[in-house]
Amino acid sequence: MKQPRHWFIYTNNQSNKKRFLDQLYTGAYLEEYGQCSQDKTRLFSDSEIDRLISEEERHDFKTVTTPNDQPLNAMSSGEQKKALFSELVKHPPELLILDNPFTHLDMASQSELKQLLSEIATQSSIIQLSSRVADKLPFIKRCSVLQADHQITAISEADLKTHSFPKHIVLNSKNIPPPLKPMEMEGKEVIVFDAVNVSFAERPILQNINWTVNKGEFWQLSGKNGSGKTTLLSMITGENTKGYGQNLVLFGKLKGSGESLWEIKKQIGYVTPAMTRLFNGYHSVVNMVVSGLFDSVGLYQKPSDLQLNLAAQWLEVLNLKPLKPTNFKDLSLGQQRLVMIARAMIKHPPLLILDEPTADLDDDSAALFVALVNKIAQESDTAIIYVSHSLEPSLQPSHHYLLEANALGSTGKVVT
Numbered sequence: 174m175k176q177p178r179h180w181f182i183y184t185n186n187q188s189n190k191k192r193f194l195d196q197l198y199t200g201a202y203l204e205e206y207g208q209c210s211q212d213k214t215r216l217f218s219d220s221e222i223d224r225l226i227s228e229e230e231r232h233d234f235k236t237v238t239t240p241n242d243q244p245l246n247a248m249s250s251g252e253q254k255k256a257l258f259s260e261l262v263k264h265p266p267e268l269l270i271l272d273n274p275f276t277h278l279d280m281a282s283q284s285e286l287k288q289l290l291s292e293i294a295t296q297s298s299i300i301q302l303s304s305r306v307a308d309k310l311p312f313i314k315r316c317s318v319l320q321a322d323h324q325i326t327a328i329s330e331a332d333l334k335t336h337s338f339p340k341h342i343v344l345n346s347k348n349i350p351p352p353l354k355p356m357e358m359e360g361k362e363v364i365v366f367d368a369v370n371v372s373f374a375e376r377p378i379l380q381n382i383n384w385t386v387n388k389g390e391f392w393q394l395s396g397k398n399g400s401g402k403t404t405l406l407s408m409i410t411g412e413n414t415k416g417y418g419q420n421l422v423l424f425g426k427l428k429g430s431g432e433s434l435w436e437i438k439k440q441i442g443y444v445t446p447a448m449t450r451l452f453n454g455y456h457s458v459v460n461m462v463v464s465g466l467f468d469s470v471g472l473y474q475k476p477s478d479l480q481l482n483l484a485a486q487w488l489e490v491l492n493l494k495p496l497k498p499t500n501f502k503d504l505s506l507g508q509q510r511l512v513m514i515a516r517a518m519i520k521h522p523p524l525l526i527l528d529e530p531t532a533d534l535d536d537d538s539a540a541l542f543v544a545l546v547n548k549i550a551q552e553s554d555t556a557i558i559y560v561s562h563s564l565e566p567s568l569q570p571s572h573h574y575l576l577e578a579n580a581l582g583s584t585g586k587v588v589t
């Protein structure tokens with residue numbers, strides 16, 4: 174048996190990972206990694222999960238074995254990742270490629286995965302692509318950086334930790350621009366969950382949730398994989414009908430008391446990595462920001478000069494004004510997330526939901542994103558709910574709501 178070898182490749186948000194993987198299989202990196210044949214290689218990544226979900230939807234069959242025979246798309250993001258991993262290691266491949274393996278996993282699951290990987294590393298070679306230096310698996314000693322020009326540059330393990338990678342932009346010191354027309358909301362309570370319960374097919378998920386989010390508050394929402402964070406958020410955004418018939422008050426109105434889904438949605442700014450991942454249109458950066466005024470992703474109607482000017486002010490705060498006419502798709506991942514948050518905030522909605530917004534961002538882009546969120550919290554009346562497993566070091570939430578998993582459904586508590 175060939176002796177397994179392992180590599181860590183730091184990817185920043187300019188790195189073209191897809192191209193790297195395509196070239197890896199064609200033998201373009203023969204000297205570094207040897208011949209990597211596609212049939213002896215398995216990929217552990219979010220893109221692989223997306224691919225399997227669409228395969229399940231198209232062909233109506235299960236691509237991985239899951240508890241309770243659940244389809245992948247009905248599982249939480251952490252559960253999907255765990256199911257894919259269990260499937261991959263049933264027959265350990267010659268080469269396992271890990272692309273940001275720890276995103277979406279809670280802390281305990283991250284430690285568990287680290288342990289499993291160190292065991293698998295005795296029989297499979299591993300290439301770990303990661304945009305976070307701190308995520309490097311400790312047993313990997315060969316390190317390199319995937320540059321924007323597709324070159325791989327070797328770097329020592331010690332230098333990787335201290336290396337100062339090129340900095341992206343910083344935020345402008347200007348205040349965020351006010352909305353063209355303030356959105357009115359009665360009272361100070363943006364959301365009130367009062368003894369709310371949720372089950373899926375008789376399986377209790379959330380029990381007796383009592384949670385109030387007031388105007389201008391900045392909440393971190395956390396909990397283990399599968400504890401119900403996305404379910405809770407989907408009751409607010411309207412994707413989940415389970416909020417009806419319960420004591421759930423959104424923007425001063427009891428849910429189901431006559432307001433349309435559209436009326437609820439337009440009061441919420443929403444940023445999730447999947448939004449940018451699945452976004453396929455060709456739109457300029459400035460149009461993407463303006464589109465937040467029309468509640469569309471991408472612009473499909475002619476904006477006024479006032480609206481264009483407001484979007485330009487936002488881009489100035491992000492120090493992205495020179496990129497106004499650039500195609501959104503040509504931005505780095507970090508820049509795209511900043512534009513998405515400006516798009517979500519341009520109206521100053523009463524509520525901004527950020528669901529794992531720094532997933533897959535490199536260290537520097539994540540720090541910049543967090544600085545923008547802190548700034549929005551300080552300079553607006555918008556209430557923020559920020560969902561994340563690994564708390565970014567400089568994030569400054571004013572409150573913390575924790576879901577604690579339980580066989581009878583998760584319970585929630587305010588952490589003080």
Ligand SMILES: Nc1ncnc2c1ncn2[C@@H]1O[C@H](COP(=O)(O)OP(=O)(O)OP(=O)(O)O)[C@@H](O)[C@H]1O
Pocket residue numbers: 243247248249250251252277373374378396397398399400401402403404405
């Ligand atoms: N449509 C559905 N049908 C059946 N079960 C579901 C459905 N949607 C979610 N669940 C289950 O509800 C539980 C809570 O899922 P949810 O996505 O809210 O968790 P989460 O806290 O967001 O997890 P993660 O941190 O992994 O993203 C999970 O066990 C999930 O499998």
